[in-house]
Amino acid sequence: LTVITVAAGIAVPTVGDRGELPSSLPVPGLPDVPFTMDTLTTVAPYALAMALVGLMESLMTAKLVDDITDTHSSKTRESIGQGVANIVTGFFGGMGGCAVIGQTMINVKVSGSRTRLSTFLAGAFLMVLCIVFGPVVSDIPMAALVAVMIMVSVAAFDWHSIAPKTLRRMPAGETGVMVITVVFVLTTHNLAVGVVVGTVTAMVIFARRVAHLAEVTAVADPDGTSVVYRVTGELFFASSNDIVGRFDYSGDPDHVVIDLSSAHVWDASSVAALDAVETRYAQRGKTVEITGLNEPSARLHDKLSGELVGGN
DSSP: OHHHHHHHHSOOOBGGGGOOOOOSOOOOOOOSSOOSHHHHHHHHHHHHHHHHHHHHHHHHHHHHHHHHHTOOOOHHHHHHHHHHHHHHHHTTTOOOOOOOHHHHHIIIIISOOOSHHHHHHHHHHHHHHHHTSHHHHHTSBHHHHHHHHHHHHHHHSOGGGGSHHHHHHSOHHHHHHHHHHHHHHHHHTOHHHHHHHHHHHHHHHHHHHHHTTOEEEEEEOTTSSEEEEEEEEEESHHHHHHHHTTSOTTTSOSEEEEEEEEEEEOSHHHHHHHHHHHHHHHTTTOEEEEEOOOHHHHHHHHHHTTSSSTTO
16 A cells, blocks of 8 residues: 555656647648758758668568568558658658558557558547547556557567577578667667668678679680680679689680670679670680670670770
8 A cells, every 4th residue: 555655646757748649630731941951951861861761661561561461562562652651741740650560560460450451440549549538648657658668579579580599590690780780779879870780781791692602614615716604693793803803814715705694794893894804805816705694684784885994
């Protein structure tokens, strides 16, 4: 009884202490801000950070829901719809939003929701709670909402992903990306910074991993008049530089064939590398024939070949 009496006398922050809830539906209108370049430069960094985090969280949420429900969703349509909705809500004084992984996992895994009706009802109930039951909601202690969020986090978190058995099997790079992302989010208190740093780290690790998958194998023609180099793998900036040194420019015969039927040319650096190979052979009076380009690679090669090496 004493504990209850003491607790009742403590001033516990409530939802109403954090701000007044709306009492009516919003009406359309333009934001009351000066439409100048200074406003744009002030808002742009925050808008970019919100868009980046919101888009990535929505795509990750859609992927998780696809896996759980064994269905397929259009990520492009999801992104366009989210962008249009966030623009429209700004004219009603609303905030930008995105898919929420925690709420979605509870909705799908615990409640068993499978259609868009569940999402619509969640928004409708929230609107009714704010407009009709605003005074009651305002009296809810913030501590109660904290407890709810903790339970949502516990239920939504994939505990298997950090189990020692799982971490031992995961590549070191994947674990590194996870740790780096968490560390930057906690140290900067900014989710956008953690997402950007984690994404860049993942890109670097992926580029380094794929760069070593490009191989060059030489097959000499029986009559000794030509040689065929079969190139396999992904050709982009990280792998193309190594390829230039895989050819025997001095020892090869006068006709050299580079077979790219098992490769894909992704960027201008790869085209420049192929041009450099042709140039080195040409300096020794030898000709190069490039074959096997798939359609996208051929278009890129035809567009940029001869424009990147210069007079070398």
